[in-house]
Amino acid sequence: MDIDVYRERLGGLAGSECTFSEDELRRRRQATLQRMHEAGLAALLLTSPADIYYLTGYSTFEVSVHTALVLTQDRLILQVPSIEAGPAVACTRIDDIRSYRWENIDEVLDPLVDALTECHGRIGIDPWQAGMRHGLVQGLEERLPQRALVNAGGLLGSVKIVKSALELDCLSESARLTGIGIEAAVDAVGSGALDSDVAAEGARALHAAGSEFMSMQPIVTSGSRSSVIHLNHKRCRIDQGDPVFLEFGAAWQRYTAPMMRTVVVGKPTSEMIRVFDTCRHIYDALLGAMRPGESFDSVAQAAERALAPLEKQAFFSGVFGYAVGAQFPPSWVEGSGFIARGHNRSFEPGMVFHLPLCLRLPSQWGIGCSDTVCVTEDGTMPLTDNPWTLDSL
Numbered sequence: 001m002d003i004d005v006y007r008e009r010l011g012g013l014a015g016s017e018c019t020f021s022e023d024e025l026r027r028r029r030q031a032t033l034q035r036m037h038e039a040g041l042a043a044l045l046l047t048s049p050a051d052i053y054y055l056t057g058y059s060t061f062e063v064s065v066h067t068a069l070v071l072t073q074d075r076l077i078l079q080v081p082s083i084e085a086g087p088a089v090a091c092t093r094i095d096d097i098r099s100y101r102w103e104n105i106d107e108v109l110d111p112l113v114d115a116l117t118e119c120h121g122r123i124g125i126d127p128w129q130a131g132m133r134h135g136l137v138q139g140l141e142e143r144l145p146q147r148a149l150v151n152a153g154g155l156l157g158s159v160k161i162v163k164s165a166l167e168l169d170c171l172s173e174s175a176r177l178t179g180i181g182i183e184a185a186v187d188a189v190g191s192g193a194l195d196s197d198v199a200a201e202g203a204r205a206l207h208a209a210g211s212e213f214m215s216m217q218p219i220v221t222s223g224s225r226s227s228v229i230h231l232n233h234k235r236c237r238i239d240q241g242d243p244v245f246l247e248f249g250a251a252w253q254r255y256t257a258p259m260m261r262t263v264v265v266g267k268p269t270s271e272m273i274r275v276f277d278t279c280r281h282i283y284d285a286l287l288g289a290m291r292p293g294e295s296f297d298s299v300a301q302a303a304e305r306a307l308a309p310l311e312k313q314a315f316f317s318g319v320f321g322y323a324v325g326a327q328f329p330p331s332w333v334e335g336s337g338f339i340a341r342g343h344n345r346s347f348e349p350g351m352v353f354h355l356p357l358c359l360r361l362p363s364q365w366g367i368g369c370s371d372t373v374c375v376t377e378d379g380t381m382p383l384t385d386n387p388w389t390l391d392s393l
Contacts, residue, residue: 124152
């Protein structure tokens, strides 16, 4: 069947899988267009799956192929490979969907050139997006020599970082499911168990509770492996005395509220308790400082003061929090804001951050505990429900 015929016959399902109301999508687009006007942009070209989802509802698990969205003051054009025509119809309410044969990447440029030729002004792109391929940028510059492609990285992030009531509901539901998954994983921890078994039980519970495919799979490490950031389960045996580090994030309408927790097989040592208590002190410092009007930098400084007793002994990433929202693999990090030194944006009500507080003693073990929290008018409100205990199993 021809792709155009396929797309036409899917018309009865148009918009049936779209997460958001037209009013919600219109609000997001208008806010983005206002930022574009302020930046002097005639068009915005987006290739990140999360950005395209945010403005259209387009969703698929196949995020490795080229997909693009062109936004102007009067047009919205979605370009997808032929194999993604179905999700483009079912998940959006966009009339102008343009397909290319996914095996013929050279068919991408002409439709985009046609669309952007009509834009009389600068075209914003994010050159740091994973989907903004060099061949795409080079091809557009060669074919549109009179149209300047300018760095608009951060433009959409400035809109996305403040969540609507609908988005907060999605993040709250993700937080609930994340807790279910971590509890199931904790129940599977024991001397002689494999880290993969623990991850499997957690993943099973997440999916059974309603999680969609996750932006990152459950993270489980134990013993000395937990001292290395971003290792994951690998059929490794959990032994008596090992701390077991868990980090999960369920997906609900693509929104993820992650959480970290650490449990110990046996009795925690005094040093483990000291490291865990420091994580808690950092967390308390963050919650005390994260208020509307405060800068990300100033809050990071408050957290650094709580970290100071262990800053020479333990490895910490340097990021005390990062914004979360709707994401796709390979990461649940939204990228629109980081609580770290040198980041001077101010907190606003509706911002949501995961606070990934994990301290690692190299070659020994790591202890991590975290919550996802929402900034409110008065301070912060945790969305996840971490017990903040270093439990002995």
